[in-house]
Amino acid sequence: MRIARFSTATSGPTFGVLERDTVATLAGHPFGELRFTGERLDLAAVRLLAPIVPSNIVAVGKNYREHAAEMGGETPAAPLLFLKPSTSVIGPGDPIQYPPSSSRVDFEGELAVVMGRLCRDVPESAALAHVLGYTCANDVTARDQQASDGQWTRAKGYDSFCPLGPWLETELDPRAVTVSTSVGGQQRQHGSAADLVFDILTGTPAGVGPLQVGDEVSVTVSGIGSLTNRVIARG
Numbered sequence: 502m503r504i505a506r507f508s509t510a511t512s513g514p515t516f517g518v519l520e521r522d523t524v525a526t527l528a529g530h531p532f533g534e535l536r537f538t539g540e541r542l543d544l545a546a547v548r549l550l551a552p553i554v555p556s557n558i559v560a561v562g563k564n565y566r567e568h569a570a571e572m573g574g575e576t577p578a579a580p581l582l583f584l585k586p587s588t589s590v591i592g593p594g595d596p597i598q599y600p601p602s603s604s605r606v607d608f609e610g611e612l613a614v615v616m617g618r619l620c621r622d623v624p625e626s627a628a629l630a631h632v633l634g635y636t637c638a639n640d641v642t643a644r645d646q647q648a649s650d651g652q653w654t655r656a657k658g659y660d661s662f663c664p665l666g667p668w669l670e671t672e673l674d675p676r677a678v679t680v681s682t683s684v685g686g687q688q689r690q691h692g693s694a695a696d697l698v699f700d701i702l703t704g705t706p707a708g709v710g711p712l713q714v715g716d717e718v719s720v721t722v723s724g725i726g727s728l729t730n731r732v733i734a735r736g
Contacts (some may be wrong), residue, residue: 504531504634505668506592507547514550517542519668531669532617532633551592551665552636553615558585558663560611560640562653564697564704571707580699583653585640585663593666593728598735599714600659603643606712606732609705610682610690610720613638615669634669637720637728639682640705641712664720666728679723680706684716 503519504527516531517524524547526540562581563574591597599606617633640657641664647656675694682690692706712718712732719729 502634502671503668504552504671505547506550506552508550509542509547517547519544549593549667551590551595552634552667552669553665554590555587555615558587558589560585560657561699561704564699565692565706566696566698567692567707568705568709571709576698583657586658588660589641589658589663591661591664591730593664593730595664595730596661596733597639597641597664597712597718597730598659598661599712599732600643600735603645605644607642607644607709608682608684608689608712608718608720609640609642609709610680611638611640611705612675612678612680612694612722612725613665614675629675632675634671635673635675635678635722635725636665636669637667637722637725639664639718639720639728639730642709644711664728664730667726670725673724678725681721682708683719683721684710684712686717 505519505524506514506516508514516527522544524542524544526538528536528538560583562583563577566576613636615633616631618631620631623631641662643656647653678694680692681688689710690706690708714732714734716732719727721727
């Protein structure tokens with residue numbers, strides 16, 4: 502099932518279930534039992550938004566062995582976790598804003614896991630039962646500031662530095678997907694979730710690189726779709 506968050510010319514953010522080229526509108530949010538309003542809209546008539554506005558964005562660094570190597574470090578002995586603020590989230594088609602304080606901004610295509618309910622201390626064997634769905638993500642990073650700061654809050658936390666979309670896919674084996682990123686139509690990353698160092702947690706494959714103002718970057722996850730954003734200069 503594909504769950505989208507969208508707006509129209511006459512309504513604000515709404516959730517719906519994609520059925521071919523239409524959206525069946527939901528009453529309320531998709532957490533828990535789904536309730537349909539009976540309204541159905543043409544997909545072409547809605548604007549897709551980030552499929553979720555999370556309270557917390559928990560990310561993991563260097564979780565692909567080849568990516569750890571290209572960054573000049575060893576594979577971590579334990580998950581290397583960091584947070585991105587919810588204010589960094591944008592949706593498909595929204596512009597990534599290149600901050601004037603950075604001289605190098607990189608793409609990092611990833612698989613995002615969206616939790617379906619509050620939880621903690623969940624054993625690995627039960628983790629997937631708490632997942633609502635999966636979507637594409639771009640962990641945009643000011644690489645020069647990541648290197649200079651020693652911690653990653655500024656480098657990964659700018660407005661527009663967490664594109665998500667185009668929708669949530671609820672029926673997916675996260676261990677079997679591939680993640681690829683293209684810039685200007687040229688593939689720059691391609692990796693399999695089977696190569697993750699730590700199960701369930703995600704990260705970005707090898708091949709990260711810089712973006713320039715005017716670039717169009719697309720993250721594609723097999724079984725989900727593609728998330729595309731263009732880079733603009735921040736005013």
